[in-house]
Structure formats: C-alpha cells, structure tokens
Amino acid sequence: MRHLLSAGDLDVDAACLILDTAAQLASVTDRSVKKLPTLRGRTVVNLFFEDSTRTRISFEIAAKRLSADVINFAAKGSSVSKGESLKDTALTLEAMGADAVVIRHSSSGAPHRLATAGWIQGSVVNAGDGTHEHPTQALLDAFTLRHHLRAGTGDLAGLRVAIVGDILHSRVARSNVLLLRTLGAQVTVIAPPTLLPYGVNDWPCAVSYDLDDVLPHVDAVMMLRVQAERMHAAYIPSVNEYSRRYGLDICRLGLLPPHAIVLHPGPMNRGMEISADVADSARAVMVEQVTNGVSIRMAVLYLLLGGMTDEDRKDL
Amino acid sequence: MTKQSTVLRGVRPYGEDVVDIVIRAGVISEIVKAGSGAGQVIDAGELIALPGFVDLHTHLREPGREDAETIETGSRAAALGGFTAVFAMANTSPVADTAGVVEQVWHLGQETGLVDVFPVGAVTVGLGGEQLAELGAMATSAAQVRVFSDDGKCVHDAAIMRRALEYVKAFDGVIAQHAQEPRLTVDAQMNEGLLSGQLGLTGWPGAAEESIVARDVLLAEHVDSRLHVCHVSTAGSVEVIKWAKARGIKVTAEVTPHHLLLTEDLVATYDPVYKVNPPLRTSADVIALRAALAAGTIDAIATDHAPHPHEDKDCEWAAAAFGMLGLQTAFSIAVLTMINSGLLDWRTLADRLSVRPARIGHAVGHGHDLVVGAPANIAVVDPAASWVVEPATFASKSRNSPYSGMTLPGRVVHVFKSGEASVTGGSTTC
Structure with a gap:
C-alpha cells in the first residue's frame, strides 16, 4: 500500500492488518512515555485546505508518537480562491522532502489527484475530501465497533450497523459503507430521500427512510452531523422537523437492543441529530472514537512509511 | 482568387468513383x-473528397482570452480538422453582444483566411440573461450574424427566451440554446448517477437539460421560430427533439464528438481533462446520440472546441475549467463512431458535418454538395490512415484534448477554402 485514498481500496486483509496494527500500537498510548522511534527522520506534512482541528491534531499526535517530524501546512482556501494552486503547493512539499502528505481538501478527488498527477513521490493519506471519502474515520469506526461488539479481533461479519443523517454530503458515510461492507457488516443508511445520493439503491447497503423501523434491528447506530443550513436549499423543511423524524433522542435510544452502541464522527450538533442525554449516555462511544482515531492514524502512517520491523515488534 | 485551374487528380467524392x-x-x-x-495538379491518390466541414460551435477565445486561443490559431486548428467554416461563440471578453465585437471577430477571421469565421451573437447583454442584446444590429453588421447564443449559460428565463425566438424571425435567425436549468445544476461537476454519488461530485442531472429542451421546443412551436439545441447529451433530450420534429417544430440539434465517444466512467480518474459541460454521460446516452445522429434527429456534429490554458486543467477537479479541444480530432472521432460502426456513410456524414450545419447557420458559400458550380470548399480525407493524438503538436494554443495518446482512424490531408488550398499534405499553407 502506497497511498490511502479510499476505503474501497482496502480488501479485508488490508483492513484487518490496519486494525490489528492499530490495536498493537494502542498500547503505546497507555504508557507513560508515549513514543516509538519507528518514523524517526521521516517527515509527515499535514496539508489542510479546510479547517479541521480535530482531524489535524489526531494525525499530528499519531505521527509524533511514531517520532516523525510533523509539519502543519494550513493552506487556507485553494486555487479556487486564486491562492497558490494545489500543484505548486505539492511541488513545494516535494522539494522539501515530505515522505507522506496527509491532505484534507474541500474538493472531492483532490487526494487522488495529488497521488496520481505526478507532482509528488511520497505517500498520500486522504484525511477527508469534499463529499467523497474519509477513510481513516471509517477505520477508526470499524476499530471501535470491533472493540465493543467483536472482542477486538477479526472482521465484522454479520454486524448490523445503521448510518443516519446527511448521507448525500457525507464523506464519512461513503467510507463507512465501503469499509464495513468489506469487513462483512450489514449496513443500512437512513435519511430523508433528499439527503440520499442519486443511485443509492445500487450501493452495497440497505436504504431506509424510517429510523424507528431500523433501530430495533441493529448492533450500532452512527449518527452523522447535519448542517442546519441544509434547510435553505430545501433538503429539509426545518431543523425541528429533521430532529423529530431522524434525531436520536432518549426515547429512540430505547428502541435499540441493549448491547447496541451509538457512534458519531463529531463535531455533534446536540439537539439536532442527537440529543444531549444520548450524547452523554453510557451507550455513546464518541470519546473512544477519538482515542481510537490516534491509534488508527498511527497504524496507517506506520504501514505506509515502512511497515513493522522485528525491532518494532520487540519494542511493543 | 487565382485564375489558374487546380486539379484534384484521382479523388473519390463521397468515397465513390475516382x-x-x-x-x-x-x-x-x-x-x-x-x-x-x-491545370495545376494535386495528386489525391484516390482519397475521399467531402464538402468542407462546418462547425456550428467553437470557442476561439478572442477577444479576451488570447492565452487559450486566438482566431488565428483556432482557424489553423479548424483548417487542419477539415473545416472551411466555423461559428465562434459569443462568450468572449468583451462578450460578442454588439455589432462592434462581432465585426472584429469577422474581420480577424477574414484576415487569417484559413476558414470563414462566422461570429455567433449573444442573445442577452453580457450573457446576463436579462436584457436582449441588439440582435438586429449584429444581423445587419458586416458579420451578418444569424446564430445567437448565450452558450456557456442557458437563456433560462422563459419570457426572455420566447422574445428572443420571436425577434430573430425578422432576419431568419436562430437561437442556439445551451440547455441547462441553472437551479438544478448549482455547482454541478459531472453527470448525476451512481458514479457521481460514489465520487462525491455534485451531479448534473439529465433532466436539467431535457426540461429546458422541452420548454424551448414548445416555445418555438408557439411563436413559430427556429430553435437549435447545442451539444445534446442525453437520450431523453433526443426523445424530446424527435417528438418536436415529428410535430413539425422548427428545431435542429447538434452533438459533440466527445459525447459520441466518451462516457462518465472517465471521471473516476478525477483528471479534469474529462471535465466538460454538459458532462460526459452514460454508454446508453452515447448509443442513443449515435443513433439519433444517424437518423437525422440530431442534425450536426459540432465540436464545442473549448481551449483552456494548462493551469486551468492541471489542478483538482472542482477548480478546473469545463471544456475540451475538438477541432483537430472531430473528423477522426466521427469516423470512429459513425463510419466504422456503419451508422453513416460518407454522403450522410458530409450531410451532418457540412450540409446541415451550414444550412442551420446560414453559412453562405458552405455546405454545398460536390457538384459543378458549387463553391470549392472541399476536405480531402484519408479513411485508411491512423494517427496517435499528441496535443503538443496541435495548432491550437491549448492542449486539453481528452484523446491524448489514443490512436484514431482517418486523417484530413488537403483542404480547399473558396478554391484556395488551406491545408496540403496535412499542414496549413500559411
């Protein structure tokens, strides 16, 4: 694996390797000295064309725990706004010897372009592109699901997962549908029809417009952020109507089987897609998702930039 | 004009007898x-003679974007592509919405002299869609404009479209509509379908084209005027046009070479060389468009030649400009998609590449059959040749060809424009 651009590029072995590696690397986080020497002398650039403090910090911590040199390159705007072009930025990073570029961009396909246009030699990690994909988020979600519902090993065969919210605009949903399917889970996406992509019926998942119908039959529910601005383009009539029909409140939480967990990629709109008492309940695993995100990103950088040596294994 | 005779020795008009x-x-x-x-002999070596091609839809970028193309470089590309006349779209800077601008374009075309450049006039001032441009002034100018279009933008206001259709009846003009319902295509990047959902690119639904085509044919019927539909891209639009023609509505339509060959699957590369408006559609659309061109439901092949400087394509998808080069590859794509498939023969291809587009646009002196007395606008083509597309060798100033590296059939060898050789042996004469 040279790049991580799409969750769809991972087969079940590659996905499990990342999850297993993340599980091993998670132990580093529990130590007092939270550092491995593996990527010493390697340079990881966080190239963020979109504000995302959470994801950027997660990648930064991950790289630093592996002893990589981390450069944060916050490129506000893009060539769209007549700033420096993606190409020139890439050529600059290449000239400075970046071994890996972690890119967040508002344009779908920008990481793909960075990896294939011949501008740079290093590895490219997609940290979220437009409304396309966010593969490390899907990996950390799979890691979290596996930890809670599959004793932390193997794939997710037979697991039933509901993804609820703005599927149309969600890169998290796209990556999760692809990855969870690869790992053997049965995914149902749930949203009002306006927030489902054209052609969703041909996606490798089930589709429902009715949250209450689905909740009793899942092992986990993943609530997606819905921007209130969506009502201005007539995707939803109002925030209140959305919340009534698709929000996860404490009553709906009661529809879930007792073992089921609640995920959210963050940042949450409390009171919109998830009520505060659900977000703070014992069923909600959002804080773990954040922790697991660091382990997953460590694993991805680790595997992309050299893989595990015997010495590393000894060190673990 | 030379007094001496030129003899095209041993040539096969429409692929027929030598x-x-x-x-x-x-x-x-x-x-x-x-x-x-x-007379002075040019040995045609039993190649095929066709009437010089007429392109109803090019962007020559001058005035305003001479970094992408000029009338001179665009004329050169057109001549090499077998064209003897091209229509230059109005979305220049300044917009071709006055007699002054269209006359400038006309004169620059005449100065270059390789093809006749017929300026298209804007329908509305500044392509703004709100106020009719002085269509009459452009019609009576030296450029004799007959085709009006806001191409790049849709004349979306139904009342403005109705008035434009009515107004141009005074001089037998035609409104060439870029059919794109703007509210259905906000930020649209590619064909809306399963793939756009997967790639996370905002969809451009076929219905946004078809709904405008349907509205416009009804308006054209109501006011009994001429409508031309630019770059038809969907099977649904074909159905509407077929229905309208059967009703006797004065509608004509064009299809681009790229919509006859390429499909949306190429967008999965995220390479902006495949970004075009209207977008590449599905293989079902490609099949329907070829069949419609063969049946005559679609009247003409028009390139929508859209040069862009390298930096406008060497970037991420959303930042890239829409458009593809077409002039120097159109004939080969026509051979590939229409001749080699048996859908058209040389006579019917000449009809779609020359006769009908000349008639639609009133391209005086063009689109005549190869008969004694006709203006000598002739393309001599080698159907057996094949060539590898290398955009770096194009006469166009830009390089944004989606066919780069492809081996294409058919080659334009000689071209005569008004009796003078504009291309001999595959090179322009001046």
Missing part, C-alpha cells in the same frame, strides 16, 4: 474522368 475535380475561380468548374482534368 474522378478529377477541377477548381477555378473559387468554384468547382468541372468534374471529369480521372486523369483528364487540366
């Missing part, structure tokens, strides 16, 4: 038995 075509004083003066024509 003859000599004698050209004198800008017209075909004789068509005689091979070897018997007198």
Whole structure:
C-alpha cells in the first residue's frame, strides 16, 4: 500500500492488518512515555485546505508518537480562491522532502489527484475530501465497533450497523459503507430521500427512510452531523422537523437492543441529530472514537512509511 | 482568387468513383474522368473528397482570452480538422453582444483566411440573461450574424427566451440554446448517477437539460421560430427533439464528438481533462446520440472546441475549467463512431458535418454538395490512415484534448477554402 485514498481500496486483509496494527500500537498510548522511534527522520506534512482541528491534531499526535517530524501546512482556501494552486503547493512539499502528505481538501478527488498527477513521490493519506471519502474515520469506526461488539479481533461479519443523517454530503458515510461492507457488516443508511445520493439503491447497503423501523434491528447506530443550513436549499423543511423524524433522542435510544452502541464522527450538533442525554449516555462511544482515531492514524502512517520491523515488534 | 485551374487528380467524392475535380475561380468548374482534368495538379491518390466541414460551435477565445486561443490559431486548428467554416461563440471578453465585437471577430477571421469565421451573437447583454442584446444590429453588421447564443449559460428565463425566438424571425435567425436549468445544476461537476454519488461530485442531472429542451421546443412551436439545441447529451433530450420534429417544430440539434465517444466512467480518474459541460454521460446516452445522429434527429456534429490554458486543467477537479479541444480530432472521432460502426456513410456524414450545419447557420458559400458550380470548399480525407493524438503538436494554443495518446482512424490531408488550398499534405499553407 502506497497511498490511502479510499476505503474501497482496502480488501479485508488490508483492513484487518490496519486494525490489528492499530490495536498493537494502542498500547503505546497507555504508557507513560508515549513514543516509538519507528518514523524517526521521516517527515509527515499535514496539508489542510479546510479547517479541521480535530482531524489535524489526531494525525499530528499519531505521527509524533511514531517520532516523525510533523509539519502543519494550513493552506487556507485553494486555487479556487486564486491562492497558490494545489500543484505548486505539492511541488513545494516535494522539494522539501515530505515522505507522506496527509491532505484534507474541500474538493472531492483532490487526494487522488495529488497521488496520481505526478507532482509528488511520497505517500498520500486522504484525511477527508469534499463529499467523497474519509477513510481513516471509517477505520477508526470499524476499530471501535470491533472493540465493543467483536472482542477486538477479526472482521465484522454479520454486524448490523445503521448510518443516519446527511448521507448525500457525507464523506464519512461513503467510507463507512465501503469499509464495513468489506469487513462483512450489514449496513443500512437512513435519511430523508433528499439527503440520499442519486443511485443509492445500487450501493452495497440497505436504504431506509424510517429510523424507528431500523433501530430495533441493529448492533450500532452512527449518527452523522447535519448542517442546519441544509434547510435553505430545501433538503429539509426545518431543523425541528429533521430532529423529530431522524434525531436520536432518549426515547429512540430505547428502541435499540441493549448491547447496541451509538457512534458519531463529531463535531455533534446536540439537539439536532442527537440529543444531549444520548450524547452523554453510557451507550455513546464518541470519546473512544477519538482515542481510537490516534491509534488508527498511527497504524496507517506506520504501514505506509515502512511497515513493522522485528525491532518494532520487540519494542511493543 | 487565382485564375489558374487546380486539379484534384484521382479523388473519390463521397468515397465513390475516382474522378478529377477541377477548381477555378473559387468554384468547382468541372468534374471529369480521372486523369483528364487540366491545370495545376494535386495528386489525391484516390482519397475521399467531402464538402468542407462546418462547425456550428467553437470557442476561439478572442477577444479576451488570447492565452487559450486566438482566431488565428483556432482557424489553423479548424483548417487542419477539415473545416472551411466555423461559428465562434459569443462568450468572449468583451462578450460578442454588439455589432462592434462581432465585426472584429469577422474581420480577424477574414484576415487569417484559413476558414470563414462566422461570429455567433449573444442573445442577452453580457450573457446576463436579462436584457436582449441588439440582435438586429449584429444581423445587419458586416458579420451578418444569424446564430445567437448565450452558450456557456442557458437563456433560462422563459419570457426572455420566447422574445428572443420571436425577434430573430425578422432576419431568419436562430437561437442556439445551451440547455441547462441553472437551479438544478448549482455547482454541478459531472453527470448525476451512481458514479457521481460514489465520487462525491455534485451531479448534473439529465433532466436539467431535457426540461429546458422541452420548454424551448414548445416555445418555438408557439411563436413559430427556429430553435437549435447545442451539444445534446442525453437520450431523453433526443426523445424530446424527435417528438418536436415529428410535430413539425422548427428545431435542429447538434452533438459533440466527445459525447459520441466518451462516457462518465472517465471521471473516476478525477483528471479534469474529462471535465466538460454538459458532462460526459452514460454508454446508453452515447448509443442513443449515435443513433439519433444517424437518423437525422440530431442534425450536426459540432465540436464545442473549448481551449483552456494548462493551469486551468492541471489542478483538482472542482477548480478546473469545463471544456475540451475538438477541432483537430472531430473528423477522426466521427469516423470512429459513425463510419466504422456503419451508422453513416460518407454522403450522410458530409450531410451532418457540412450540409446541415451550414444550412442551420446560414453559412453562405458552405455546405454545398460536390457538384459543378458549387463553391470549392472541399476536405480531402484519408479513411485508411491512423494517427496517435499528441496535443503538443496541435495548432491550437491549448492542449486539453481528452484523446491524448489514443490512436484514431482517418486523417484530413488537403483542404480547399473558396478554391484556395488551406491545408496540403496535412499542414496549413500559411
């Protein structure tokens, strides 16, 4: 694996390797000295064309725990706004010897372009592109699901997962549908029809417009952020109507089987897609998702930039 | 105009029997038995002669974007592509919405002289869609404008469209509509379908084209005027046009070479060379468009030649400009998609590449059959040749060809414009 651009590029072995590696690397986080020497002398650039403090910090911590040199390159705007072009930025990073570029961009396909246009030699990690994909988020979600519902090993065969919210605009949903399917889970996406992509019926998942119908039959529910601005383009009539029909409140939480967990990629709109008492309940695993995100990103950088040596294994 | 005769020795008009075509004083003066024509001989080696092609839809970018193309470089590309006349769209800077701008374009075309450049006039001031441009002034200018279009933008206001259709009846003009419902295509990046959902690119639904085509044919019927539909891209639009023609509505339509060959699957590369408006559609659309062109439901192949400087394509998808080069590859794509498939023969291809587009746009002197007395606008083509597309060698100033590296059939060898050779042996003469 040279790049991580799409969750769809991972087969079940590659996905499990990342999850297993993340599980091993998670132990580093529990130590007092939270550092491995593996990527010493390697340079990881966080190239963020979109504000995302959470994801950027997660990648930064991950790289630093592996002893990589981390450069944060916050490129506000893009060539769209007549700033420096993606190409020139890439050529600059290449000239400075970046071994890996972690890119967040508002344009779908920008990481793909960075990896294939011949501008740079290093590895490219997609940290979220437009409304396309966010593969490390899907990996950390799979890691979290596996930890809670599959004793932390193997794939997710037979697991039933509901993804609820703005599927149309969600890169998290796209990556999760692809990855969870690869790992053997049965995914149902749930949203009002306006927030489902054209052609969703041909996606490798089930589709429902009715949250209450689905909740009793899942092992986990993943609530997606819905921007209130969506009502201005007539995707939803109002925030209140959305919340009534698709929000996860404490009553709906009661529809879930007792073992089921609640995920959210963050940042949450409390009171919109998830009520505060659900977000703070014992069923909600959002804080773990954040922790697991660091382990997953460590694993991805680790595997992309050299893989595990015997010495590393000894060190673990 | 030379007084001397030129003889195209041993040429096959429409791929039929070998003859000599004698050209004198800008017209075909004789068509005689091979070897018997007198004058300065150009050996045609039994290649095929077709009437010079007419392109209803090009963007020559001058005035305003001479970094992408000029009328001179665009004319050169057109001549090499077998064209003797091109229509230059109005979305220049300044917009071709006054007699002054269209006359400038007309004169620059005449100065270059390789093809006749017919300026298209804007329908509305500044392509703004709100106020009719002075269509009459452009029609009576030296450029004699007959085709009006806000191409790049849709005349979306139904009342403005109705008035434009009515107004141009005074001089037998035609409104060439870029059919794109703007509210259905906000930020649209590619064909809306399963793939756009997967790639996370905002969809451009076929219905946004079809709904405008449907509205416009009804308006054209109501006011009894001429509508031309630019770059038809969907099977649904074909159905609407077919229905309208059956009703006797005065509608004509064009299809681009790229919509006859390429499909949306190429967008999965995220390479902006495949970004075009209207977008590449599905293989079902491609099949329907080819069939419609063969049946005559679609009247013409028009390139929508859209040059862009390298930096506008060497970037991420959303930042890239829409458009593809077309002039120097159109004939080969036509051979590939229509001749080699058996859908058209050389006579019917000439009809779609020359006769009908000339008639739609009133391209005076163009689109005549190869008969004695016709203006000598002739393309001599080699159907057996094949070539590898290398955009770096194009006469166009830009390089954004989606066919780069492809081996294409058919080659334009000689071209005569008004009796003068504009291309000989695959190179322009000046």
